[in-house]
Amino acid sequence: MNYIDPHIHMVSRTTDDYETLARMGCVAVSEPAFWAGYDRRTVEGFRDYFFQLTEFESKRAAGYGIQHFTWLCMNAKEAENVSLSREVMSIIPDYLDKPGVLGIGEIGLNKNTRNEMTVFQEHVELALKTNEQILIHTPHLEDKYQGTRMILDVLCADSRIERSRVLVDHVEEHTIRPVLEAGFWAGMTLYPVTKCTPDRAVDMIEVYGPERLMVNSAGDWGPSKPTAVPDFILAMRRRGHAEEVIRTVVYDNPLKFFGQSRHFNFHPRSVRA
Amino acid sequence: MPISGDAREVLDQEMLRIRARLLELGAALDRVERAGPQAVDDPRWEQIRESLETLASERTARTERIQLLFSLPYDPQWQERFSSAL
Numbered sequence: 315m316n317y318i319d320p321h322i323h324m325v326s327r328t329t330d331d332y333e334t335l336a337r338m339g340c341v342a343v344s345e346p347a348f349w350a351g352y353d354r355r356t357v358e359g360f361r362d363y364f365f366q367l368t369e370f371e372s373k374r375a376a377g378y379g380i381q382h383f384t385w386l387c388m389n390a391k392e393a394e395n396v397s398l399s400r401e402v403m404s405i406i407p408d409y410l411d412k413p414g415v416l417g418i419g420e421i422g423l424n425k426n427t428r429n430e431m432t433v434f435q436e437h438v439e440l441a442l443k444t445n446e447q448i449l450i451h452t453p454h455l456e457d458k459y460q461g462t463r464m465i466l467d468v469l470c471a472d473s474r475i476e477r478s479r480v481l482v483d484h485v486e487e488h489t490i491r492p493v494l495e496a497g498f499w500a501g502m503t504l505y506p507v508t509k510c511t512p513d514r515a516v517d518m519i520e521v522y523g524p525e526r527l528m529v530n531s532a533g534d535w536g537p538s539k540p541t542a543v544p545d546f547i548l549a550m551r552r553r554g555h556a557e558e559v560i561r562t563v564v565y566d567n568p569l570k571f572f573g574q575s576r577h578f579n580f581h582p583r584s585v586r587a
Numbered sequence: 588m589p590i591s592g593d594a595r596e597v598l599d600q601e602m603l604r605i606r607a608r609l610l611e612l613g614a615a616l617d618r619v620e621r622a623g624p625q626a627v628d629d630p631r632w633e634q635i636r637e638s639l640e641t642l643a644s645e646r647t648a649r650t651e652r653i654q655l656l657f658s659l660p661y662d663p664q665w666q667e668r669f670s671s672a673l
Contacts, residue, residue: 426659428669459658464665488654514650520588554591 316583317564318342319543321483321501321530324371331540336378338544341583345371346385346420346449351535353392357401368412381580385419385449393433403440410444416575419449420483423461426453435468447575448480452489454508462489470496479574486510490518494526499571503532504542512549524562
């Protein structure tokens with residue numbers, strides 16, 4: 315089955331992973347900007363990173379027939395440094411018209427601090443000013459519930475925000491309901507230990523239905539599995555779910571959400587030259 | 588969205604995996620206790636105990652309730668708190 319991984323950090327993965335993804339049916343990936351595992355010291359470091367995201371990765375992916383899309387921001391972890399974050403946010407408009415840029419993301423919270431919230435809200439303002447879609451990172455582990463509720467407080471209080479153009483990612487059993495009930499898209503991240511397993515993702519599909527839900531691998535430099543979406547497809551099949559429901563989650567939903575971005579110039583595999 | 592199969596069929600499918608995971612859980616708890624008595628005073632031990640009670644309960648949404656046991660509380664006054672810290 316053709317599928318789209320809506321959240322994967324390919325800069326941290328090898329070219330061999332692109333080949334494996336292609337073999338598994340991956341036709342497109344979307345890569346949010348994130349923390350590199352260390353704090354960058356200058357805005358020039360982010361210029362280099364944004365160049366890699368908007369120029370280099372798309373070529374590497376294309377070598378395996380995979381379309382690469384991306385999102386730009388200062389990530390939530392480095393957002394603790396507000397002055398550097400503001401410098402980074404000031405250069406983001408230079409890249410928003412590059413091919414394949416889908417919006418601002420992944421913004422959000424990490425430890426739910428005041429500085430992180432300041433930078434999150436300034437990112438939201440930037441997205442509104444530039445009419446970009448938003449991809450949101452929700453915190454890890456014990457911080458997730460509190461941080462998700464805080465993020466929803468901000469978004470739901472702002473009548474300018476089109477909720478159908480916002481994806482709240484890394485939802486789990488205790489955060490999925492308020493996200494969907496508020497009208498946002500929700501992403502489930504399939505991680506070996508810290509987030510959601512394929513079977514638990516299937517459980518949430520069974521409870522909430524497939525509307526406005528996506529699954530992703532969030533494959534990065536840490537423990538993660540870039541082929542987690544095919545694992546989800548297999549789990550859905552083993553539990554007897556119809557192919558059209560699976561396709562809705564792993565292909566049609568990403569197309570529908572990303573299709574609201576002006577730079578989502580997707581070519582289905584069936585019509586590619 | 589409906590689950591495929593009735594409760595007996597789903598239990599048939601899940602039984603061996605549930606058994607395996609319970610054994611893994613029991614083994615991990617034994618491992619911690621074999622290392623010494625200190626864990627009993629660790630607040631995480633209480634979280635584990637409450638989680639096990641939740642698993643054994645009859646109500647649904649066990650996963651959501653266990654997630655909340657391992658979560659920091661949400662403070663609806665967080666905006667006032669952040670403002671006053673300025």
